[in-house]
Amino acid sequence: MIPRHPHRTEDCRAVSDILQRVGDKWTVLVVGKLGDGSMRFNELRHAIGGISQKMLTTTVRGLERDGFVTRTVFPTIPPRVEYELTDLGRELLVPVYALGEWARLNQRRVAEARMKFDAAVE
Template sequence: MKPRHPHNTEDCRAVSEILQRVGDKWTVLVVGKLGDGSMRFNELRAAVGGISQKMLTTTLRGLERDGFVTRTVFPTVPPRVDYELTDLGHELLVPVAALGEWARLNTARVRAARQRFDGAAAN
């Protein structure tokens, strides 16, 4: 077992703040899609599926602000905007992909646990 680190309130806040960004379902999906390469807004929206224009805009702005995504505007008519992962964004793919794989492998176990719990709570 790893040694426990002493509790540090400032560290907890920092971790919580980052996990709020990277743990959001839309962030996970957007980062996963951009892992294949740069995409235009509408390509990304279609690839993610089920995300509104407003939510995708909000998610991309947050990812850009936090340094995970770059936004490149090309001076064409109409303007072309591409989104791409930064080095930091590519590093984020590792734990995001691992968590996604874990979720896929353990969905049935979690559902079974929920059913057991809900059945016991009903009695």
């Protein structure tokens, strides 16, 4: 099944870093939505649903910082801000989707294990 990798701790750290980067509550949702094309702030907000302004701001700012999205301000009245994935962002989507696919397929197994464990602890 699994090719046996040499597990260098430093490499694991890199994995850990990127996973932490991407592993918060909103990041993948934002990146996923932006995968469909560029979006404005509130458009994104409504598309995701349940995210507060502050969290969306922090999330997109972080993604911009790491080079995953671009932020373009049109100085119109009222202001208009477009967010779009960069090439790096789109490339990131590939492994993220692979993990997502795994998650989708194995959701049930995890849920079952969890129920079993919680029942045993009781």
